[in-house]
Amino acid sequence: QKEVEQDPGPLSVPEGAIVSLNCTYSNSAFQYFMWYRQYSRKGPELLMYTYSSGNKEDGRFTAQVDKSSKYISLFIRDSQPSDSATYLCAMRVGGSEKLVFGKGTKLTVNP
Amino acid sequence: SAVISQKPSRDICQRGTSLTIQCQVDSQVTMMFWYRQQPGQSLTLIATANQGSEATYESGFVIDKFPISRPNLTFSTLTVSNMSPEDSSIYLCSVEGGTGEQETQYFGPGTRLLVL
Numbered sequence: 001q002k003e004v005e006q007d008p009g010p011l012s013v014p015e016g017a018i019v020s021l022n023c024t025y026s027n028s029a030f031q032y033f034m035w036y037r038q039y040s041r042k043g044p045e046l047l048m049y050t051y052s053s054g055n056k057e058d059g060r061f062t063a064q065v066d067k068s069s070k071y072i073s074l075f076i077r078d079s080q081p082s083d084s085a086t087y088l089c090a091m092r093v094g095g096s097e098k099l100v101f102g103k104g105t106k107l108t109v110n111p
Numbered sequence: 112s113a114v115i116s117q118k119p120s121r122d123i124c125q126r127g128t129s130l131t132i133q134c135q136v137d138s139q140v141t142m143m144f145w146y147r148q149q150p151g152q153s154l155t156l157i158a159t160a161n162q163g164s165e166a167t168y169e170s171g172f173v174i175d176k177f178p179i180s181r182p183n184l185t186f187s188t189l190t191v192s193n194m195s196p197e198d199s200s201i202y203l204c205s206v207e208g209g210t211g212e213q214e215t216q217y218f219g220p221g222t223r224l225l226v227l
Contacts, residue, residue, distance in 0.1 A: 043203055043218035101154040
């Protein structure tokens with residue numbers, strides 16, 4: 001079993017839809033959880049950062065962490081064509097700089 | 112966050128040759144990281160490079176294949192040696208940013224390598 005599992009999609013939604021992206025993980029020691037967005041031919045950019053369990057909201061984006069289920073989610077409200085990108089989840093253990101990534105989910109928002 | 116640049120942005124190389132990728136940061140950073148992103152695969156850490164010490168390689172990656180230099184706090188190179196088509200990938204460098212619980216990594220734009 002991989003440490004981090006992420007459905008690669010692709011996922012195609014109409015503009016304005018609510019998008020749900022998810023990752024599961026096996027290492028209960030992970031404490032820090034991140035979502036990166038990667039546009040085509042660009043490097044990943046940090047989108048959301050969450051420590052331990054709970055929710056974090058930033059504009060149209062909400063990150064959720066459920067450590068009891070080893071499950072993290074990213075919700076995008078009122079999705080826009082500019083949200084079309086690959087979304088990577090990443091996580092790390094406290095005290096370690098090493099990030100473990102999911103494979104990424106490719107999202108297309110159609111106008 | 113730091114501004115990170117990489118050179119070259121892309122290259123096409125012949126098997127058996129080597130390519131050196133440069134990573135430049137606009138501020139001094141302690142740790143720099145090199146990743147490989149193969150199609151359909153997770154972003155995978157190759158090695159961690161601290162200034163003034165040998166790079167630390169992850170399982171499955173060796174110094175002879177991926178020698179790394181870190182001559183100062185703003186620059187690093189990764190060499191992909193004796194390349195084969197299996198080395199075709201995107202290579203990314205990253206640096207640590209933020210403080211305390213907000214520490215994470217910020218990435219450069221990547222180098223797209225095709226080996227024929």
